[in-house]
Amino acid sequence: MLQLIDVHSGYGKKNVLQGINLEIKTGELFVLIGLNGSGKSSLLRTALGLLKEKEGEILIDGRNLRSLKLSERAKMISLLESQPQISFAMSVEDLMSVGDPNLLYSSEALRAVGLEDSEKKNVLNLSSGERHRAFIAHALATNSKCIMLDEPLAHLDWSHQTQLIDSLKAWKSKYGTTFVLAIHELERVPQIADRVGLIDGGRVKKLGTAREVFLSPETLETFAFQAHVDQNLLDGSTRLTLGKIKQNG
Amino acid sequence: MKLKFLLMLVFLIAVSFWSLKTGSTSVTWSQIFEFLSLSPQASAILTQLRGPRILSAALVGGSLGIVGLVFQTLLRNPLAEPYTLGLSGGSSLGAVLALNLALTPSLFWIPFLSTVGCFTSAFLVLILARRQLELESRSLILFGIMISLFFGALVVTGMSFLSPDKLQGAMFWLLGEFGTTRDQWIYFLGPMMILGAILLIFKARSLDVLALGEARGLSLGFSPQKERVQLIIISTFLTALGVSIAGLIGFIGLVTPHLVRRFLKTSRHKILLLGSGLLGSTLLIVADTVGRTVAKNIEVPAGSIAALFGAPILIYFLVGQSHASTD
Numbered sequence: 001m002l003q004l005i006d007v008h009s010g011y012g013k014k015n016v017l018q019g020i021n022l023e024i025k026t027g028e029l030f031v032l033i034g035l036n037g038s039g040k041s042s043l044l045r046t047a048l049g050l051l052k053e054k055e056g057e058i059l060i061d062g063r064n065l066r067s068l069k070l071s072e073r074a075k076m077i078s079l080l081e082s083q084p085q086i087s088f089a090m091s092v093e094d095l096m097s098v099g100d101p102n103l104l105y106s107s108e109a110l111r112a113v114g115l116e117d118s119e120k121k122n123v124l125n126l127s128s129g130e131r132h133r134a135f136i137a138h139a140l141a142t143n144s145k146c147i148m149l150d151e152p153l154a155h156l157d158w159s160h161q162t163q164l165i166d167s168l169k170a171w172k173s174k175y176g177t178t179f180v181l182a183i184h185e186l187e188r189v190p191q192i193a194d195r196v197g198l199i200d201g202g203r204v205k206k207l208g209t210a211r212e213v214f215l216s217p218e219t220l221e222t223f224a225f226q227a228h229v230d231q232n233l234l235d236g237s238t239r240l241t242l243g244k245i246k247q248n249g
Numbered sequence: 250m251k252l253k254f255l256l257m258l259v260f261l262i263a264v265s266f267w268s269l270k271t272g273s274t275s276v277t278w279s280q281i282f283e284f285l286s287l288s289p290q291a292s293a294i295l296t297q298l299r300g301p302r303i304l305s306a307a308l309v310g311g312s313l314g315i316v317g318l319v320f321q322t323l324l325r326n327p328l329a330e331p332y333t334l335g336l337s338g339g340s341s342l343g344a345v346l347a348l349n350l351a352l353t354p355s356l357f358w359i360p361f362l363s364t365v366g367c368f369t370s371a372f373l374v375l376i377l378a379r380r381q382l383e384l385e386s387r388s389l390i391l392f393g394i395m396i397s398l399f400f401g402a403l404v405v406t407g408m409s410f411l412s413p414d415k416l417q418g419a420m421f422w423l424l425g426e427f428g429t430t431r432d433q434w435i436y437f438l439g440p441m442m443i444l445g446a447i448l449l450i451f452k453a454r455s456l457d458v459l460a461l462g463e464a465r466g467l468s469l470g471f472s473p474q475k476e477r478v479q480l481i482i483i484s485t486f487l488t489a490l491g492v493s494i495a496g497l498i499g500f501i502g503l504v505t506p507h508l509v510r511r512f513l514k515t516s517r518h519k520i521l522l523l524g525s526g527l528l529g530s531t532l533l534i535v536a537d538t539v540g541r542t543v544a545k546n547i548e549v550p551a552g553s554i555a556a557l558f559g560a561p562i563l564i565y566f567l568v569g570q571s572h573a574s575t576d
Contacts, residue, residue, distance in 0.1 A: 050467050071470040078468030086460060087325040090516035097517070098457045099469035138461075142469060 001026040001146055001178045002047060002077065007056035009046045015054065016042040018202035024146070024180060029172055031189050032182040033213070034199035035222065040182040041082065043199065044148045047180070048079040060146070078144035082151035082182075084135040086123060092134050093119040101141040109140035112167035114160065129155040136164065140171060146178040153185045161185065165192050186223075190214070198222060250520065253513055257527045261307075264531050268303050268538040269295060273546070301432040306537045306551065307530040308435060308442050309491040310501055314529020315446050315522055316484045317502030318509070322456045322518065323480055327566075328390045330502030331367075331488040335396030337499070339370025340492035342400045345407050345419055356434055360493040367489035370396055371481060425498035425552020427537050438490045445487040446526060452480055453519035460516070498533070498552040500559025505529045507566050 002024040010016040016039045024030045032040045045051040047058060049065050058065040060076045068076065086095075092115060096106045110116045113133035118126070123134055132155045139147055152168075153161045165188065171177055183189060189196060190210040198206040198213055206218040213219055270276055272294070280291050313331065320329040331337045343366025344359050352358035373396055378389045401423075408419050455476040458466045463473040491498070509524040510516070536558070537551040 045464065048464060048467055050464055050473075070467070070472055074468055074470035079464045080468075081462065081464045084462060084465070085325075087327060088322070088460070088510060088516060090460075094516045095461075098461060098465075100454075138465075139468070144468065 001028075001061060002180070003057075003059040003062075004043075004047065005057045005059070007043075007046060007053050007058060009042060009051050009053045011051075016202050017046060017053075019056070020046075020202070020204055022197060022204055022207075024178060026145075026178055027172065027176045028194040029168065029179045029181070029192060031193035031196045031210075032180065032199055033184075033186060033189060033196060034182075038199045039202040040199050041150050042202075044079050044150050044180065044182060045081075047148065048077060049073065050079070074142070075144055077146045077148065078139060078142055079148040080135055080139040080150065080152070082154060084132070088124075090123045091119065092121050092123055092126075092137075095123055095134055095138055096141055098138065099142055101138075101143065105143050106137075106141040109137040112140060112164075112171060113137045114163055129157065129160060132156065133160065133164070143175065143177070145176075146180065148180040148182075150182045151184060152181055153183060153188060161188060168192070186214075250513065250515070254523070254527075257512075257524060257531070261527055261531045261534075264534050264538075265303055265307065268306075268534050269299050271538060271542050272299060273541075298428075298432075301435055302427045302537070303534055304439065305432045305435040305494050306427050306533045308439050309495045309498065310505075310533025310536075311526040311530040312442050312446055312487045312491050313498060313502040313533070314505035314509070314525035314527075315449055316487050317529075318506035318518070318521055318525045319449055319452075319456065319480055319484050320502075321506050322460050323477060324389055325460070325462075326389060327507070328503065329393075330499070331484075331491075332397070332497065332499035332502060333390050334393035335370045335374055335400065336367050336393075336485060336488045337492055337497045338397035338400035338404075339373075340364070340367035340489045341423060341497050342366045342404050342407070343369075343489075344493060344496070345404050345423075348415065348419055349407050349410060356437060359431075360434075360438060360490060363493045364486060364489035366400070367485050367492070370400065371485045375481075423497050424550035425496045425555070426540075426548070426550035427495055428541065428548065431494050434494055438494060442487060442490050445483050445490070446522075448483050449480070449487075450519065450522045450526075452476070452483075453517070453522055456480070456518040456522075457516075460518075496550075496552065498555055500555045500563065501529055501533055501536075504559045504562050504566075505532060507563075 004020045004022045007017055007020040008015050020043060032043065034040050042051060046053055060068065060073070065073065092110070096110065107116070110119070113136050115130065115133055115137060118130070123131055126134060136149065136152055139149060152164060156164060168179060172179060181192070193210050196208065196210050196213040197204050198219055200222050205222065206213050206216045266281065269281055270278065274294055276291050276294060281295065317330040320331070320334060321327055340363045343362035343364070347355065347358040347362040374389065374392050377392045404423060408416055411419055455471050458469050458471045459473060459476060466473040466476070505525050505528050506521065509521055509528050513520055513524050515521065533551060533555065536554040540549040540551050540554045543549055
């Protein structure tokens, strides 16, 4: 679906991405983890084409990103950045109509984030979590084949995080959408991710299932914690516990 | 929504007729409606003086409202408008330059140099803002105001070289006035202004999308850069044409979009653009009419009246907004 081949990009002369090689498969839910400033957001912005790649190539379904018409590109790939903002009053209903997405998707997307009864509310008056969910609903409603969400769980309480995770999974299995999420809530990752990519210093440092990545020395080194994945015997789900092992490097 | 639009339209028409009727020479309603049986004097007042004057105020006000809305959305800044961005300042510098050099025909040179000045300002503000900060940052307005003050100083310097009779004209122009011989220019510049406004209204969808930021814009198939350049070019051009006729008029472009957002309670730009056009026209006609009738034999420039009422309204909004954001 999405392929980044030796991609370098950044702001001004500074390169944030230093040779990203990554292939994301159709219909998978891919999660990017990494510290602040590691290049997760820049990777998403570059994959969208918002940040121009200085070297390397981005392919979508085998075609170069730059060779696609903007309208075609939008059908293939979209991004919701972290902390989306608007400057003027706008109802949730109006937000959902921007870019004329399919009405069916709109109402389904609002249900998916639990805002189906908030259509008339002003987005500016929503709580930060609700506002974030409204934007996620808009991102879902436009229904590109690959939807990238930067920090979708930020600002959400535990139960809304769970609801959103379930909704994204349901959306994925219904429409076959490919999701790329950048996430800081590591304890949520095993529950969401088909595959995980650890980004550090603008490079992909480790790639694999959540279990593989969390148990790798690379993750240990990056986050300076010990990750311990055990099988919860009661419900059979994978649970991750994190314990800090190093104080001073 | 349709009812509200109708209301705005009726209001605009009513204000136009009121403006036609009032003035130092009174014209009765029956004279206005029985157009054919007008006395030569009343006819001259309506068709040569007040008619073009009201038309000028309507088109300049309407385009200020529309351009103000475009800049506010584009820069995601509630304080953006041609005046605060320094565009009007650059524009008036160009116009005064044309006046100083006594270039003829002025119908060409004033709008032309005014446009050049306006683009120079736009370019400067955007370059400065881009180098220093994010385009959407509030500091943009600071740059705009600095450029405005700088060009204002240049204008005053340029005006110092004018002969006293020209000085009077140039001075009033800087304050934003109608009722000069330039009102007649509306017949030439008006169609271009209407065309510009129509082009902007056709861009309503891209404004809807850009209001959500660059990433959403690109995700919905719009190139933020390309759309922004197009919108800025059309808006800058409209601003320059307005300044060529009426000089510097602030606050109409700033306050109109805020009022329209509140009244129409929508964020769809097609509706907001049309509404801002209607309300901008209405407000400037009112400002001009009040200015020329507030005292006998005295004309207060429309720009001053607009600022007198616009500034408090804006402060009221800003105070209200800061309360809302702390809730």
